[in-house]
Amino acid sequence: MSLKTLAYGALEEVGAVLEDAVPDQVHAMVPPILNAKRIALYGVGREGLMMKSLAMRLFHLGLDAHVVGDMTTPPIGPGDLLIVSAGPGGFSTVDGLIGVANSAGAQTMCVTATPTGTAARLVDHVIHLNAQTMANDQSGDGSVLPMGSLFEAAQFLFFEIVILHLRDLMNLTPDAMRANHTNLE
Secondary structure (H helix, E strand, O other): OOHHHHHHHHHHHHHHHHHHHOOHHHHHHHHHHHHOOOEEEEOOHHHHHHHHHHHHHHHHOOOOEEEOOOOOOOOOOOOOEEEEEOOOOOOHHHHHHHHHHHHHOOEEEEEEOOOOOHHHHHOOEEEEOOOOOHHHOOOOOOOOOOOOHHHHHHHHHHHHHHHHHHHHHOOOOHHHHHOOOOOOO
């Protein structure tokens, strides 16, 4: 298979996930974010990297967003939101953190490819991105991308679309977002 064929195949697959998710899943994700006093985000592995990218963009919007595990992450409680990623349906750490957030009175949200998974059953809000993950990458007729890459690539672009929608709803300009970008690079 040529590199161009691989590239166009990957783009087509990510496009299909986004076509399925937009606008309904964007509209499901935005209100809890806008209503949250503080937002904590968590994911494992490459999904964790996508959650960190979302945390950064939420911060650029001026929201009080933190990555679970960072030394400066405050406690969460009533009025706050925990957003986790569990593409395959659940991870022990994700499920455990949902339990802590629920016990503290925070709202919880899971971004997943498996809306029937353990994490999705524990949260208040489920965001479904219908994409291959490592849990179902060995069927032989899956994504051109390896392992869970389709879910992770779709997450990145989906989150950027969520940010653009939030920016519009918050009446922010691109310059206002840029003003929140670090100058310590």
